[in-house]
Amino acid sequence: MRLEKRAERSDAMALASPFLALVLTVITAAIIFLIHGDNPFHALYVYFIEPLTALWSVEQLLVKAAPLVLIGAGLAVAYRANVWNIGAEGQLTLGAILAGMIPVMFPGWQSPLTLIMMMLMGILGGMIWGAIPATLRNRFNANEILTSLMLVYVAQLLLDWLVRGPWRDPQGFNFPKSITFTDWQLLPYLTSGIHLGVVIALLAALALGFVMARTVKGFEITVAGLSPRAARFSGFSEKRTILFCMMLSGGLAGLAGAIEISSVVGQLQPQISPGYGFAAIIVAFLGRLNPVGVIFAGLLLALSYIGGEAVQTALQIPDKITRVIQGVLLFYVLACDTLILYRITSGKSA
Amino acid sequence: MTKTETPLLEARNIVKVFGALRANDDVTLTIMPGEIHAFLGENGAGKSTLVKMIYGALQPTSGQFRWKGREIITANPSVARHLGIGMVFQHFSLFDALTVAENIALAMPGPYDLAALSARIIKVSTSYGLPISPTSVVGDLSVGERQRIEIIRCLLQEPQLLIMDEPTSVLTPQEADQLFVVLKRLAREGCSVLYISHRLDEVKGLCDAATILRHGKVVARVNPKTETAASLARLMVGSDIHAVRPTSSATSGQSRLVLADLSLAADGPFATTLKNISLTVAAGEVVAIAGVAGNGQGEFFDAVSGERPVGKDMLWLNGVAMGRASISTRRAAGAAFVPEERLGHGAVPTMPLSQNMILSRHAVDESLVKSGLLQKNGARDAAERVIKTHDVRKGKPDPEARALSGGNLQKFVVGRELDRTPSVLVINQPTWGVDAGAAAAIRQALLDLARAGSAVLVISQDLDEIFEIADRIAVISRGELSPAKPALDLSREQIGLLMAGAHEKKTGAHSHAA
Numbered sequence A: 001m002r003l004e005k006r007a008e009r010s011d012a013m014a015l016a017s018p019f020l021a022l023v024l025t026v027i028t029a030a031i032i033f034l035i036h037g038d039n040p041f042h043a044l045y046v047y048f049i050e051p052l053t054a055l056w057s058v059e060q061l062l063v064k065a066a067p068l069v070l071i072g073a074g075l076a077v078a079y080r081a082n083v084w085n086i087g088a089e090g091q092l093t094l095g096a097i098l099a100g101m102i103p104v105m106f107p108g109w110q111s112p113l114t115l116i117m118m119m120l121m122g123i124l125g126g127m128i129w130g131a132i133p134a135t136l137r138n139r140f141n142a143n144e145i146l147t148s149l150m151l152v153y154v155a156q157l158l159l160d161w162l163v164r165g166p167w168r169d170p171q172g173f174n175f176p177k178s179i180t181f182t183d184w185q186l187l188p189y190l191t192s193g194i195h196l197g198v199v200i201a202l203l204a205a206l207a208l209g210f211v212m213a214r215t216v217k218g219f220e221i222t223v224a225g226l227s228p229r230a231a232r233f234s235g236f237s238e239k240r241t242i243l244f245c246m247m248l249s250g251g252l253a254g255l256a257g258a259i260e261i262s263s264v265v266g267q268l269q270p271q272i273s274p275g276y277g278f279a280a281i282i283v284a285f286l287g288r289l290n291p292v293g294v295i296f297a298g299l300l301l302a303l304s305y306i307g308g309e310a311v312q313t314a315l316q317i318p319d320k321i322t323r324v325i326q327g328v329l330l331f332y333v334l335a336c337d338t339l340i341l342y343r344i345t346s347g348k349s350a
Numbered sequence B: 001m002t003k004t005e006t007p008l009l010e011a012r013n014i015v016k017v018f019g020a021l022r023a024n025d026d027v028t029l030t031i032m033p034g035e036i037h038a039f040l041g042e043n044g045a046g047k048s049t050l051v052k053m054i055y056g057a058l059q060p061t062s063g064q065f066r067w068k069g070r071e072i073i074t075a076n077p078s079v080a081r082h083l084g085i086g087m088v089f090q091h092f093s094l095f096d097a098l099t100v101a102e103n104i105a106l107a108m109p110g111p112y113d114l115a116a117l118s119a120r121i122i123k124v125s126t127s128y129g130l131p132i133s134p135t136s137v138v139g140d141l142s143v144g145e146r147q148r149i150e151i152i153r154c155l156l157q158e159p160q161l162l163i164m165d166e167p168t169s170v171l172t173p174q175e176a177d178q179l180f181v182v183l184k185r186l187a188r189e190g191c192s193v194l195y196i197s198h199r200l201d202e203v204k205g206l207c208d209a210a211t212i213l214r215h216g217k218v219v220a221r222v223n224p225k226t227e228t229a230a231s232l233a234r235l236m237v238g239s240d241i242h243a244v245r246p247t248s249s250a251t252s253g254q255s256r257l258v259l260a261d262l263s264l265a266a267d268g269p270f271a272t273t274l275k276n277i278s279l280t281v282a283a284g285e286v287v288a289i290a291g292v293a294g295n296g297q298g299e300f301f302d303a304v305s306g307e308r309p310v311g312k313d314m315l316w317l318n319g320v321a322m323g324r325a326s327i328s329t330r331r332a333a334g335a336a337f338v339p340e341e342r343l344g345h346g347a348v349p350t351m352p353l354s355q356n357m358i359l360s361r362h363a364v365d366e367s368l369v370k371s372g373l374l375q376k377n378g379a380r381d382a383a384e385r386v387i388k389t390h391d392v393r394k395g396k397p398d399p400e401a402r403a404l405s406g407g408n409l410q411k412f413v414v415g416r417e418l419d420r421t422p423s424v425l426v427i428n429q430p431t432w433g434v435d436a437g438a439a440a441a442i443r444q445a446l447l448d449l450a451r452a453g454s455a456v457l458v459i460s461q462d463l464d465e466i467f468e469i470a471d472r473i474a475v476i477s478r479g480e481l482s483p484a485k486p487a488l489d490l491s492r493e494q495i496g497l498l499m500a501g502a503h504e505k506k507t508g509a510h511s512h513a514a
Helices: A011-036 A040-052 A055-080 A088-105 A112-140 A144-164 A196-214 A216-226 A228-234 A238-261 A276-286 A291-315 A321-341 B047-054 B077-083 B100-107 B114-127 B143-156 B173-188 B200-206 B229-237 B297-305 B327-332 B353-361 B376-389 B406-418 B436-451 B463-469 B492-499
Strands: A002-005 A342-345 B009-018 B021-031 B036-040 B062-067 B070-072 B085-088 B161-165 B192-197 B209-214 B217-222 B255-264 B274-282 B286-290 B315-317 B335-338 B424-428 B455-459 B472-477
Touching (some): A011 A291, A011 A321, A040 A291, A055 A088, A055 A196, A055 A238, A055 A291, A088 A112, A088 A144, A112 A238, A144 A238, A196 A238, A216 A228, A228 A238, A228 B327, A238 A276, A276 A291, A276 A321, A291 A321, B021 B036, B021 B047, B021 B217, B036 B047, B036 B173, B036 B200, B036 B229, B047 B161, B047 B192, B077 B085, B100 B114, B114 B143, B143 B173, B173 B192, B173 B200, B192 B200, B200 B229, B209 B229, B217 B229, B229 B492, B255 B297, B274 B297, B286 B436, B286 B463, B286 B492, B297 B335, B297 B424, B297 B455, B327 B335, B335 B406, B353 B376, B353 B406, B406 B424, B424 B436, B436 B463, B455 B463, B463 B492, B472 B492
Parallel strands (some): B036 B209, B085 B161, B161 B192, B286 B455, B335 B424, B424 B455
Antiparallel strands (some): B009 B021, B009 B062, B062 B070, B209 B217, B255 B274, B255 B315
């Protein structure tokens, strides 16, 4: 068996690849459950199906999908331009820090503007954290994969220091946490479980989908990724594209950070995200680097988080299973994407 | 050298066919031991094809190679190296981050012993006058020094035949002189050299014999010492006198594109520095720039198109200084550009033609882009228009650019610019790799555009094409441009000499501008 290059890119495979990857992931998950000593069918049911059968867990799903979709849509755009932002988790963290600064510094300021200001500060924080790797690449040709990833740890340690030091809640029994946010420092809820962040994420993904499909900016990004030389001929600056993509994806990750601390988390603490910034990389690829596809991929990845919690409580399987499933999924998506450009043939290699 | 001696290498009746192209057509080449043999020809004459077959990177369609009288089959480069054939490529294969010794160790058979190898490198490099430190990091070295590494790498394997592919194209005159000393010494010691070049003065000074190739066929075997540079040039570019069409009377138009002392530093080790290029292209005329590939045509195109900005006063479009302007601004001022590379530069291979319409016109065409929004219908209509006007043959409606044949895609890319009726058109290698029918159509379209009052600047390697369409001709060589002269006053021989560098200023500070 060997791989043979296709004459043309297979559009059918481009669509089928994520589904094929999903099937392979489920099979792999079943094998893992079996090795762990569980009935694989029951475990699969608990992981992938049961969370969809109750209203509260579906709401949970949407709430967890919101940051994934928001970040994933931005990353999808950046990856389209061959700008490899791996540091969304850090951009999320810095966004949360800047957004959290408002309630921490001005605890008494309560007005709708407070919330808007928090969101804007979140975007600003993510943009700054994204602009740094972009500038390093444009100025010194430093690889943005490395610099953006390293900045994740800088941001996380900064947050850690803040909540243990200057921003610690004086009435917090020495726990490493800021004050708890209240009223206009929190996002309004639409139902008992769904907050406004879900709507923001959906609108942002749709808006980016429109930008990519119908505007010159989207055209510029697509051309930059497909053929940098043609982009220059077209009059698009490579450096401007890199900066734009890093600041866009960074800004959206920062907004996700602001949404998280003003909803689910409700304060600043050392850990504000279960790795949404990294999981969103999978979301972007699973969504075919298309902001609209990212919406569906985000829901699937959210399910992997909730299913992980479910099998932990129901079957005592360690919650590290979530990371394993996510990693396996990304592995299979990338592997199956090979089939878009290659086909498997039998026979000896020439 | 006596006639009874066995040749070191013989290529007998070599034929190599790529599709419809006979790259080598019955080529016979004989290299004697200790001989520096020149292999001359224009670009695309088939020199590289033959050399690749000698080195084992390609296999001949028919014919045979003989090494010291015995038939050989060089199935791959390692067989060739084993026989004693070393090759220094025009573009080096070195790792910037490794040291000289480490780079050489990668190519050496046998156990890895850096200390012993370093000692050998020092011995060989000092004995041949090619000074280089084994511990230097390649990234810090000049192009000339990098070439030394490649040569030493070959010498360490004690070759009997050294193939040099255009070795001086990346060297300063001083570095070239040093190289010639080394090559002559190698030849004295019995190592033959196959020297590929188009620089006739070098060949005359250095080589004992020359085989000249044109369109895949051997046209002459001569002793370069007894030839003149002019006679070699004539053999290389063909002696048939071209029937020059009378120039039109419409060449007294106003200046549309003016280059004034345009200079641009090289942006990489293999790039060419542009030096004080001055040229005026007036409305109604076609000016052609001839030259062998790799003499700065790409850099020149980038500077004129604005992909790489130059000094503000170095370039004027329709009377406005635009040296610093972006390509979009230059387009808005009426200019249009067609680069040499169709796929990946002039068009995005995986985008449909309608979207490739937008590529060069998003900033200047309201029917394609309105207030930041793509007008997909407008783009499709425009693509249809170009396809119809220029007879672009395609499989399905709105195919991806890469699905078109070279000729049809070139007609599309040229047609896309002509569709705007630009006042200035700059086109690099308009018919490169294009079939005869499409080539004729493109040339006619360029002439029509000029006759309608636009200024057309053509960069081409094809002398037939240049004589067919140009009113005036200039020649580019190592980044310098000869003054443009009326095509009627120039012979092929004169152009051949200019292509070989006759007009270059022989000043000390050559190509390596900081």
